[in-house]
Amino acid sequence: MTASETPVEIPSLPGLGTTWYRRGPRYWLRRALGAAAWLAVLAFCAYIALVLYGSFRGALPPGVRRVWDWAQVAASVVALVWGWLVQRREHRRRLLDPPGPDEFRAAKRDEHRRSTGLAVAGRVLWLVAAPVLPASAAWAVGWSVAAFTVRAYPSEVGARRRLEAHNGHPRTS
Template sequence: MTTIQGKVVMPGMASPTTPDPPVPRLPVVGTTWYRRGVRYWLRRASIALFILLFTAFFCFIAFSLYQGFRSALPPWLRPYWDWAEIAATCVTLPWGWIAARRQYRKEIADPPTPEDAWRIKRERARRGRSLAVTGRALLIIAAPVMPAFAGFFVAQMICAVTVPRYPSELGALKAMAAAAAQRTP
């Protein structure tokens, strides 16, 4: 195999061919998504573990805030409030799952290109900083219904961890297929 003017020439071939395009690097999974080998699944498992720990911490904070609010209620009202909170949480769990699955289906219908995936990641990181400051004040206000918020959040996180492929992976596959189609005469 030799290279002539940047093109690969295989022995016995009459004309040079262009090399395959490089595998694009994606947010979170890097280039491991292409082969989906051990490194990919280790990365997915570590992401799932991080999300599990973060979700457990969020639920701890949510129930601590709720417990603080609950202690301010009159004793006769607490059982009724608890049952209302259980009912609200039973509604928000499937609601969070359905909302996350709809969002996933929408994203895989029109997956982002690798460049768009990086842009979206930067925008979410930028937006996340401002929401973190705003969210602290809202947590205190939302203390009466924090278990319901926690149920919605848990369902969203479980859905995010259990998807078969990230939308950015599908977008990268689509971009690679388009690049390969452009190379083919």
């Protein structure tokens, strides 16, 4: 690199800052804390799902209740695996064309804007979906665990590729 060339500053990624570049202890701490916070929220949602399911379940006759419970167990196991597979496939697809830091931020902003309306509609859906909430919660758990157990997030791969392409270094990921 000549004196006239200046390296590009390492971009800060949401949730990871610039720790993604070195992947040291601070990086893994940030990833672990992010996953723990998300899984705590998910555990609360699963608890609410089970409470609502319990209120629906109480209205069923005892014979139907037992059959419905076993159907929920089976559906929940299938949903857990399905959530895992959906997330892993999406992760592989996003790694083929990972977003750069600016693209990632823009996508996150759009995602937050779209989710505001869904939050209001979601409150009503919780009540309507009470009979299948355990399976829905299991799907979300499978999806989330798969999302947090990847080697690198697509946003990291995209940022690293763009940084290395700009600085003239060969790709490592």
